Amino acid sequence: EAQVTQNPRYLITVTGKKLTVTCSQNMNHEYMSWYRQDPGLGLRQIYYSMNVEVTDKGDVPEGYKVSRKEKRNFPLILESPSPNQTSLYFCASSFSTGTGGDYGYTFGSGTRLTVV
Amino acid sequence: QKEVEQNSGPLSVPEGAIASLNCTYSDRGSQSFFWYRQYSGKSPELIMFIYSNGDKEDGRFTAQLNKASQYVSLLIRDSQPSDSATYLCAVKYGNQFYFGTGTSLTVIP
Numbered sequence: 001e002a003q004v005t006q007n008p009r010y011l012i013t014v015t016g017k018k019l020t021v022t023c024s025q026n027m028n029h030e031y032m033s034w035y036r037q038d039p040g041l042g043l044r045q046i047y048y049s050m051n052v053e054v055t056d057k058g059d060v061p062e063g064y065k066v067s068r069k070e071k072r073n074f075p076l077i078l079e080s081p082s083p084n085q086t087s088l089y090f091c092a093s094s095f096s097t098g099t100g101g102d103y104g105y106t107f108g109s110g111t112r113l114t115v116v
Numbered sequence: 117q118k119e120v121e122q123n124s125g126p127l128s129v130p131e132g133a134i135a136s137l138n139c140t141y142s143d144r145g146s147q148s149f150f151w152y153r154q155y156s157g158k159s160p161e162l163i164m165f166i167y168s169n170g171d172k173e174d175g176r177f178t179a180q181l182n183k184a185s186q187y188v189s190l191l192i193r194d195s196q197p198s199d200s201a202t203y204l205c206a207v208k209y210g211n212q213f214y215f216g217t218g219t220s221l222t223v224i225p
Binding site: 033035040041042043044045048050056058059090102103104105106107108109110 | 147148150152158159160161162165167204206208211212213214215216217218
């Protein structure tokens, strides 16, 4: 089944304790991205990756890191989480957004993160 | 900052009616336009995308794009209670996708 797999689904952590949210896709998509979704603010892009070893900041990158060492994986790292990073996080992937056209995202199931 | 605006609703329509959802965007350089449906507690799922001016139909769904007026709309014909969800509009600028905050739709049986 074509899918984007995120783990964990739920996470409660304490301020300052480093954490990683994993994301893996099995569709051979070039483009992967992380979003956070907050009430009233909608989905905001944190980071995106056009392909292996190519990453770029989205609109809200502060406090987050990413890496893209393999095409299928795109982990999101919070080195020192703070309460304002409490949110619902989505990983998403898509075929290339180059001149070949855009086909929209497949989203993962989401990770609900609470930082206390 | 790229703006994608949607009326948050809630929008209520009776079963069998046409639901009309609208989205406006700020940048004329936008390239591609998407509609997603998100059920409560679930992740967004792609309904359809449109690149060119005019209409694109897929089953009960029709997307309409007017680049000159900078709006994109989604029509849902013969609305069903299972269509009750939040509908997200997304616009691609360059290499990034920007989302509106969504319109909540309720279809009343």
